[in-house]
Amino acid sequence: MSQLNAVEARHAVKAFGQGDNAVRALNDVSVEIRKGEFFTLLGPSGCGKTTLLRLIAGFEMPTSGTILLEGADITYLPPNKRPVNTVFQSYALFPHLTVAQNIGFGLEMQGRPKAEVKATVDRMLALVKLEAMAGRKTSQLSGGQQQRVALARALAPSPKVLLLDEPLSALDLKLRREMQSELKRLQTETGITFIFVTHDQEEALTMSDRIGVMSAGKLQQVGTPREIYTRPLNRFVASFIGETNFVPATSDGSTLTVAGGYQMPAPAATKSGAVTVTVRPEQVKLTPTAEPGTLPATVRGVVYMGTDMNYQLHLADGTEIEACVVSDVTGEAALAAGQTVGVTFTPGSLQVLED
Amino acid sequence: MSAAEEAQAAQSVRNGWLLSTPALVILTLFAVGPLLIVVVYSFLAPGQYGNVEWKLSLDGWRGILWTKDIFDDTYGLADANVTIFWRSIKLSILTTVLTFAVGFPTAWFIATRPAKSRALWLFLITIPFWTNLLIRTYAINEVIRNEGLLNTVLIKLGLISEPLRIIYTDTAVFIGMAYVYLPLMVLPLFAAIDRFDMRLLEAAYDLYASRMQVLRRVILPIVKPGIIAGSILVFVPSLGAYVTPRVLGGGKQMMIGNFIDLQFGQGRNWPLGAALSLTLLIIVTAALLIYVKYANRDVSNGH
Numbered sequence: 216m217s218q219l220n221a222v223e224a225r226h227a228v229k230a231f232g233q234g235d236n237a238v239r240a241l242n243d244v245s246v247e248i249r250k251g252e253f254f255t256l257l258g259p260s261g262c263g264k265t266t267l268l269r270l271i272a273g274f275e276m277p278t279s280g281t282i283l284l285e286g287a288d289i290t291y292l293p294p295n296k297r298p299v300n301t302v303f304q305s306y307a308l309f310p311h312l313t314v315a316q317n318i319g320f321g322l323e324m325q326g327r328p329k330a331e332v333k334a335t336v337d338r339m340l341a342l343v344k345l346e347a348m349a350g351r352k353t354s355q356l357s358g359g360q361q362q363r364v365a366l367a368r369a370l371a372p373s374p375k376v377l378l379l380d381e382p383l384s385a386l387d388l389k390l391r392r393e394m395q396s397e398l399k400r401l402q403t404e405t406g407i408t409f410i411f412v413t414h415d416q417e418e419a420l421t422m423s424d425r426i427g428v429m430s431a432g433k434l435q436q437v438g439t440p441r442e443i444y445t446r447p448l449n450r451f452v453a454s455f456i457g458e459t460n461f462v463p464a465t466s467d468g469s470t471l472t473v474a475g476g477y478q479m480p481a482p483a484a485t486k487s488g489a490v491t492v493t494v495r496p497e498q499v500k501l502t503p504t505a506e507p508g509t510l511p512a513t514v515r516g517v518v519y520m521g522t523d524m525n526y527q528l529h530l531a532d533g534t535e536i537e538a539c540v541v542s543d544v545t546g547e548a549a550l551a552a553g554q555t556v557g558v559t560f561t562p563g564s565l566q567v568l569e570d
Numbered sequence: 571m572s573a574a575e576e577a578q579a580a581q582s583v584r585n586g587w588l589l590s591t592p593a594l595v596i597l598t599l600f601a602v603g604p605l606l607i608v609v610v611y612s613f614l615a616p617g618q619y620g621n622v623e624w625k626l627s628l629d630g631w632r633g634i635l636w637t638k639d640i641f642d643d644t645y646g647l648a649d650a651n652v653t654i655f656w657r658s659i660k661l662s663i664l665t666t667v668l669t670f671a672v673g674f675p676t677a678w679f680i681a682t683r684p685a686k687s688r689a690l691w692l693f694l695i696t697i698p699f700w701t702n703l704l705i706r707t708y709a710i711n712e713v714i715r716n717e718g719l720l721n722t723v724l725i726k727l728g729l730i731s732e733p734l735r736i737i738y739t740d741t742a743v744f745i746g747m748a749y750v751y752l753p754l755m756v757l758p759l760f761a762a763i764d765r766f767d768m769r770l771l772e773a774a775y776d777l778y779a780s781r782m783q784v785l786r787r788v789i790l791p792i793v794k795p796g797i798i799a800g801s802i803l804v805f806v807p808s809l810g811a812y813v814t815p816r817v818l819g820g821g822k823q824m825m826i827g828n829f830i831d832l833q834f835g836q837g838r839n840w841p842l843g844a845a846l847s848l849t850l851l852i853i854v855t856a857a858l859l860i861y862v863k864y865a866n867r868d869v870s871n872g873h
Contacts, residue, residue, distance in 0.1 A: 274772055294775045307773035311791045321777035324787075372778065 220283070221376050221408035222248040222271055227280035229266050240266040241277070242432035248376075248410060249425075250285075253402050255411045257419040258429035259455070264412045267429070268378050271410065272301050285375060295324070300369035301378040304385070306361050308353040314364050315340065315349040321372040339367040342401065359390045363397070370405060379411045383418065395422055416456045420444065428452045444495075449569045453493040460499065460536040464492045466567070473565065475532040477510045477558070482567055491568045496539035498564035501526065501550060502557035509557030512536075517548045524548055528558060612844035620838045630841030634849055651829070658825040661740060661815075662808035665747040669755035669804050670797065672748070677759035677796075681766070692760065695753050703750065707817045710746045711737065714818075738820030746814040751807060755800040762796020794864075802861045806854050826850050 229241040241263045248254045256264040269275040270282055273294035282290045289297055300321065308317050318339050322332045340346045343363035353361055362382060369377055379398070383391045399422050402409045413419055419426050420440040428435045428443060428451070436448045447453035450461065464473040466488065471481040473492060505511035511531050518525040519542070526538045526548075538558070543549070550556055615627040629638075637648035680691040698706060713719045714736040721733035736742050766789065774788045790797070812827035819825070824832070826846065833843030 272776060274776075294772070295778045295780060299776075301773075301776045303769060303773060305767075305769055307767070307769045309770060309773070309788060309792075310767075311788075320774070320779075320787075324774075324778040324780075324783055368777070 219249055220247045221250045221252075221285060222410065223283040223286075224267065224270070225281045225283070227267065227270060227282065228278045229263075229270060229275060230278045239432050241270070243280075244429075244432070244434050246427055246434055246437060248408065251406050251408055252424040253399070253409045253411065253422060255413060255419040255423040255426045256429055257413060257416060257426050257455075258435075259414055262429040263432040264414075264429045265380060266432075268301075268380055268410065268412050271376070272299055272378050273297050298372075298375045299378060300372060300374040300376075301380060302365045302369045302382045304381045306365040306382075308361060308364055308368070310352070310354060313350050313352060314345060314356070317353060317364055318367045318371050320368060325372060335371050339371045342370070342404070343367045343397075358386055359394065362386065362394060366398075366401065370401070370407065373405075374407065376408045376410060379409060381412055381414070383413070383415075391418075398422060420456070428455060430455070445564075446566055447493060447568070450491065450493070453566070453568065458496050458537065458539075459493050460496060461568075462492050462494065462530075462534055462536060463532070464490050464567075466490050471565070471567070473560075474510055474530045474534050477508075477560070479560075479562075479565065485567050492565045493568055494536075494560050494565050496525070496537040497523075498561040499528075499536060499538035500559045500561060501528075501538055501540065502559070503550065503554075505555055505557040509559050512556055512558045514550050514552050514554045514556060516552055517550070519548070526550060528556070530558070608844045608847055612841055612848055614841050616839045616841055618838075620834070620840060622840050627841065630839070630845040633839070633842040634845055654824050654826060654829050657740060657823065658809055658827075661744050661747065661825065662805050662811075664744050665751060665808045666755075666801050666805045668744070668748045669752050670759075670801065673752055673755035673759055673800065674797075676752075677756050677763050680756075680760050681763040682768075692757075695756050698750075698753060703813050704817070706750060707746055707814050710742075710749055711817055714742055714745065737818065738822060740819075740823055742818040743811075743815045743823055743825070746818040747808050747811055750814060751804040754803040754807070758799035758803060759793065759796045762793040762799075766792055798861055798864050802857060805857060809853060810850055 224244055224246050227241050227244045228239065230237040230239050232238055244263070244267060246267075256267060258264045266275065270277050271284075273289070273292055273296075276291060280290075281288055284297065284299065309320065312320065315336050319332045319336045322335055327335075336349075337346075340349055343366055345360060345363055345367070348356060348360060348364075353364060356364065362385075365382065382398075383394050386394060395418060398409070398411075411419075411422065420443075423440055425437060425439055426443050427437045430451045436443060436452045438446070443452065444456055447456065447459075453459045453461070462474050464471050466472075466481050466485045468485065468487045469481055471479050471485065471490075471492070473479065502509055512528040515527040515529050515535070518527075520539075522542060524540045524542050526540065528536050528538060530536060536558075540549070611622050612630045613626060613628065614622040615625045615629065617623050632645065633648070633651075635648055635651055636645040637651075638645055676695075680688055680695070683691055711718070715721075716733040716735065716737060718737070720736075721730075724730045725733065736745070770788055770792070771784060774784045779787060809825075810827050811825055812831060815823060815825040815828055819828075821828070826849075830843050830846045830850070833839045833846065837843070
């Protein structure tokens with residue numbers, strides 16, 4: 216049912232340059248973004264996430280593929296004909312207009328009646344708590360306030376989809392945290408579909424309903440923050456989001472042998488042969504001695520991280536892994552460097568990667 | 571403040587005056603001095619063979635717009651003078667409008683080139699400044715005269731059978747001035763457009779503005795200081811233009827500049843010439859004051 220999707224990209228390809236020099240910023244990306252969800256495109260710079268956003272906004276046309284908005288083909292519609300608005304990374308506020316005029320700009324361009332423009336602007340000013348700033352020039356505002364004006368300006372025409380291009384990257388940490396919850400609140404209150412682009416995995420995990428992880432012009436995985444974190448499909452996704460360990464393993468289709476010793480039932484549809492499994496440091500459990508059924512390991516180093524104690528371990532087969540254990544009340548390490556310990560994993564925490 | 575500090579402050583004020591003395595002397599001698607002479611002359615009576623007679627008279631100022639009837643000594647509106655004023659103002663406004671219409675796309679084109687080629691384009695814009703104004707004006711003459719380049723080409727192409735009569739008309743003066751003053755419009759426009767944040771175009775386009783609305787509601791208001799500066803830079807010298815109307819207007823299509831020249835030459839009416847010069851100065855000052863007012867308003871808006 217494509218009617219349920221706010222935005223859909225089908226086999227979107229965007230190449231820059233000509234012939235042999237052409238670079239594919241987007242390489243066959245298909246994604247469905249549902250109505251009313253907070254969807255985040257997450258990836259390192261140059262992964263194609265901003266290009267995908269610009270295709271949806273209409274600033275770029277795809278080399279091939281289609282973009283649908285609520286089921287209608289908008290691939291070649293110019294930006295001013297799309298009910299989609301953007302919050303720009305640079306905010307791009309109009310310097311010659313006041314805060315209220317900035318917010319009302321889209322409505323005015325749509326030719327809405329003056330009374331309606333004014334009512335909506337007032338409502339938006341209240342929504343972003345800038346009533347007192349209505350008559351100011353945007354250059355008189357702080358970074359956080361400018362950010363909120365940019366949001367209000369993009370929300371004022373009630374777009375079907377709001378696109379946010381790394382809007383928080385220019386703010387300091389404290390302000391960014393505030394704006395994260397602010398954004399989430401606005402999204403819930405307005406019910407508008409948000410497509411948020413970021414390279415900050417923490418931002419993505421805390422705000423999103425679903426995340427699309429991108430790398431090298433391809434969509435690597437789409438899922439809820441929990442799915443992305445606990446069930447990464449491949450090495451890129453696992454390493455890009457949070458800290459993780461990669462451990463070699465072999466599978467005979469039913470049993471998985473990890474790091475040459477630890478055995479566990481293989482998840483369904485695991486291919487036979489050599490595979491890589493990933494496990495989060497906090498799912499690595501340590502016993503003070505290498506008991507049978509555990510993987511023997513040597514403690515290489517201990518790092519006190521405040522809430523956690525981080526152990527660097529050297530497994531018998533040569534693999535280096537990390538374990539993360541919640542610190543006890545004294546902050547003293549339970550295990551010392553050089554000690555031989557036993558390693559096990561929380562049941563179900565091992566994830567077999569596709570590549 | 572202690573006595574020592576006061577003495578030091580007084581000393582620094584004295585030093586300040588001392589350092590500015592050369593500049594003040596030069597300004598008094600060469601800027602204020604001649605202007606004062608012009609002011610004084612405008613209130614004197616014309617001499618028989620040019621120069622002035624040291625006798626207070628308002629005829630110079632009166633002569634700007636009124637003329638004395640040779641039979642009954644009554645004053646009537648000087649139609650010829652009004653025509654000259656009107657032509658000067660009309661042609662200056664037209665020149666400003668045309669240079670803007672041509673200069674804006676040009677400046678936009680240059681400002682949107684990559685940094686490397688931008689320098690070359692700006693260099694090309696300034697090339698006409700390297701040649702004497704008179705030579706350039708004669709070059710335009712060569713293009714638009716009856717047997718000139720333009721008419722020859724048009725006749726050869728069969729588009730016209732008779733040469734277009736452009737030379738020695740208002741149109742010729744207008745074309746010539748637009749050509750001469752175009753760089754003065756392009757450069758300030760370029761400076762303004764160069765500072766313009768192109769990302770605002772996407773923002774406006776994203777917010778449902780059509781191309782026309784982007785131009786009218788975003789680009790033009792933001793580059794307005796450049797438009798005003800360019801307009802003043804073109805309008806002011808156009809109003810006082812001398813060479814261009816002389817060469818391309820053929821002495822008949824006079825502008826204020828030529829009219830002033832006439833009073834000091836064949837007209838032998840220096841007081842009228844002085845009064846006309848001051849009138850021109852007043853018009854230009856008024857234009858500049860309006861500019862300063864606009865510019866200040868923009869600066870205060872920007873902060």
